[in-house]
Amino acid sequence: MTGTCRRKSCNVGLVVVGSVALDSVKTPFGEVHDALGGSAVFFSIAASYFTDVAVVAVVGTDFPERHIDFLNAKGIDTSGLSVESGETFRWAGVYGYDLNDRDTIETRLNVFEGFHPRIPAGLRSSDFVFLANIDPELQLAVLDQVKRPRLVACDTMNFYIEGRREALLETMRRVDVMIMNDSECRELTGEPNLIKSSRAILEMGPHTVVVKKGEHGALMVTGDGFFSAPAFPCESVFDPTGAGDAFAGGFMGYLARSGDVGTPNMRRAVISGTVMASYCVERFSVDGMSSLEPDDIEGRFEALKGFSDFETEPA
Amino acid sequence: MTGTCRRKSCNVGLVVVGSVALDSVKTPFGEVHDALGGSAVFFSIAASYFTDVAVVAVVGTDFPERHIDFLNAKGIDTSGLSVESGETFRWAGVYGYDLNDRDTIETRLNVFEGFHPRIPAGLRSSDFVFLANIDPELQLAVLDQVKRPRLVACDTMNFYIEGRREALLETMRRVDVMIMNDSECRELTGEPNLIKSSRAILEMGPHTVVVKKGEHGALMVTGDGFFSAPAFPCESVFDPTGAGDAFAGGFMGYLARSGDVGTPNMRRAVISGTVMASYCVERFSVDGMSSLEPDDIEGRFEALKGFSDFETEPA
Numbered sequence: 001m002t003g004t005c006r007r008k009s010c011n012v013g014l015v016v017v018g019s020v021a022l023d024s025v026k027t028p029f030g031e032v033h034d035a036l037g038g039s040a041v042f043f044s045i046a047a048s049y050f051t052d053v054a055v056v057a058v059v060g061t062d063f064p065e066r067h068i069d070f071l072n073a074k075g076i077d078t079s080g081l082s083v084e085s086g087e088t089f090r091w092a093g094v095y096g097y098d099l100n101d102r103d104t105i106e107t108r109l110n111v112f113e114g115f116h117p118r119i120p121a122g123l124r125s126s127d128f129v130f131l132a133n134i135d136p137e138l139q140l141a142v143l144d145q146v147k148r149p150r151l152v153a154c155d156t157m158n159f160y161i162e163g164r165r166e167a168l169l170e171t172m173r174r175v176d177v178m179i180m181n182d183s184e185c186r187e188l189t190g191e192p193n194l195i196k197s198s199r200a201i202l203e204m205g206p207h208t209v210v211v212k213k214g215e216h217g218a219l220m221v222t223g224d225g226f227f228s229a230p231a232f233p234c235e236s237v238f239d240p241t242g243a244g245d246a247f248a249g250g251f252m253g254y255l256a257r258s259g260d261v262g263t264p265n266m267r268r269a270v271i272s273g274t275v276m277a278s279y280c281v282e283r284f285s286v287d288g289m290s291s292l293e294p295d296d297i298e299g300r301f302e303a304l305k306g307f308s309d310f311e312t313e314p315a
Numbered sequence: 316m317t318g319t320c321r322r323k324s325c326n327v328g329l330v331v332v333g334s335v336a337l338d339s340v341k342t343p344f345g346e347v348h349d350a351l352g353g354s355a356v357f358f359s360i361a362a363s364y365f366t367d368v369a370v371v372a373v374v375g376t377d378f379p380e381r382h383i384d385f386l387n388a389k390g391i392d393t394s395g396l397s398v399e400s401g402e403t404f405r406w407a408g409v410y411g412y413d414l415n416d417r418d419t420i421e422t423r424l425n426v427f428e429g430f431h432p433r434i435p436a437g438l439r440s441s442d443f444v445f446l447a448n449i450d451p452e453l454q455l456a457v458l459d460q461v462k463r464p465r466l467v468a469c470d471t472m473n474f475y476i477e478g479r480r481e482a483l484l485e486t487m488r489r490v491d492v493m494i495m496n497d498s499e500c501r502e503l504t505g506e507p508n509l510i511k512s513s514r515a516i517l518e519m520g521p522h523t524v525v526v527k528k529g530e531h532g533a534l535m536v537t538g539d540g541f542f543s544a545p546a547f548p549c550e551s552v553f554d555p556t557g558a559g560d561a562f563a564g565g566f567m568g569y570l571a572r573s574g575d576v577g578t579p580n581m582r583r584a585v586i587s588g589t590v591m592a593s594y595c596v597e598r599f600s601v602d603g604m605s606s607l608e609p610d611d612i613e614g615r616f617e618a619l620k621g622f623s624d625f626e627t628e629p630a
Contacts, residue, residue, distance in 0.1 A: 098507035192413035194530055195548045215509055216531035217543065226622045228532065230543030233510045267625040307541045308623050310582040 014256040018132025024092040035285035039132035042242035046249025046276035051256040056080035060088040128256040136167035153177035173205035232278035250276030329571040333447025339407040350600035354447035357557035361564025361591035366571040371395035375403040451482035468492035488520035547593035565591030
């Protein structure tokens with residue numbers, strides 16, 4: 001069974017392939033059980049503020065209908081969300097007082113274990129594709145199904161860097177932008193200097209690498225330059241889960257909206273990702289991003305300009 | 316015995332009180348033995364590119380005359396450099412391949428153990444004072460000797476945060492700017508969130524805190540705002556020793572040159588500190604900063620504008 005898009009038009013320019021999960025998260029500030037989560041969810045909600053976006057993922061028959069209603073209400077195309085018999089992917093984690101570190105308590109892949117992404121025909125010509133953090137073999141399977149997208153971005157994690165290195169390197173040869181954590185960059189390349197590490201990643205195939213550094217912002221490296229983006233100064237980080245995917249959603253959504261993949265616009269897309277991540281971490285699950293207004297997003301975008309400007313001459 | 320300033324004019328606007336040391340440093344890229352080091356040295360050399368600067372510190376009778384000649388040749392006033400019988404402060408450290416971590420192999424305080432900073436009469440009216448990383452009791456003794464400076468900045472370290480907390484808090488009540496590492500901020504305040512931690516530091520007295528984050532740049536927090544400064548993308552970090560002091564020297568030197576302590580100029584001063592730290596880490600000891608031209612400094616300052624700009628519209 002495949003979900004149906006409830007929107008009038010399903011011509012979308014951005015598609016994400018990743019996980020949809022039910023997360024149980026405990027932080028010093030509270031806890032939630034079986035809350036809406038997964039990389040494709042955080043990504044698509046963030047992106048939905050900028051452009052039409054479609055999700056390709058799998059859930060079990062236990063997945064609450066209200067979550068699909070919620071995604072559709074955000075304008076997200078769920079025609080690629082397959083419902084398989086069995087339980088939805090469950091993840092449980094605990095964050096300590098220092099929210100930079102987390103312990104995974106439980107990972108039950110359930111139906112996600114047999115996930116074989118199938119891109120619906122109507123989505124195969126999408127201009128923008130995001131390969132969220134899934135097995136690189138599956139990322140390659142997605143690339144085999146899409147038809148000359150303008151820009152493909154890709155995330156990964158230590159598990160695949162260690163256990164699926166060859167497939168990951170093959171994926172990287174075929175994507176344009178890697179979006180990774182700083183620790184993952186260092187692990188993938190074996191190079192502790194982040195600048196050298198980023199350059200080493202460019203030699204593996206992508207023309208751009210966006211390094212997510214959490215509270216330290218983000219760094220974008222291309223063949224001809226660097227862009228250092230500030231973090232939004234979040235005083236109330238409540239639950240960091242999904243921040244990286246929200247970042248990627250804001251980034252790709254911004255690019256897809258304008259269709260402009262030149263460097264200046266890529267820089268603004270990094271800022272857009274930063275804004276979405278900042279809203280994501282302020283509440284549990286997707287609550288921080290569930291009902292934003294354009295002014296909220298524009299406000300933090302402009303604030304980030306103010307936080308990083310040192311060119312303005314004093315009056 | 317007190318050193319003599321060999322420059323024609325000794326009217327200086329910036330004074331630093333700290334250590335002068337002979338450092339033995341080993342990194343994966345090489346090693347040096349008994350090289351010129353110490354917080355007051357790195358600070359004053361960086362500051363010397365911007366303004367007149369004077370050093371108040373102590374060395375032993377074994378301290379090579381050529382080092383004093385070198386400082387004087389950079390225009391640094393050494394009238395406050397006291398030479399005491401005994402050996403100069405020695406520090407030895409080893410950096411691993413990941414240059415973010417270092418192990419101290421040996422610390423021999425020698426004459427530094429009995430250091431009682433005495434500010435020469437001609438320097439007591441300095442407008443800008445930097446209290447480098449020394450015992451807060453000594454920092455307080457300095458504050459008792461100077462006469463209404465326009466701006467006092469202060470560094471510290473985990474050793475004093477843990478062992479001299481009361482004296483440090485007293486110092487902080489009397490200074491304007493704290494310049495600290497991110498880990499020190501968190502330790503001092505017990506607050507892992509860096510934004511909350513910075514605000515907590517402001518409540519301890521200073522009106523500004525500049526948080527040094529190494530490869531992640533710097534964050535300046537004041538009562539009414541944030542400034543996020545990019546790091547310079549150094550691909551060849553050779554020896555990180557002294558980077559924090561070089562940063563402080565570039566920061567204070569920039570402020571002292573203009574005499575402008577308004578927020579926009581403070582932001583540019585942070586960038587100036589970033590530039591000096593970037594040159595510092597590219598060679599052993601002070602070699603990376605020993606013979607810079609104004610164009611070198613201006614070049615990286617302008618480059619940092621380019622690395623952080625996202626306002627420019629595409630052509």
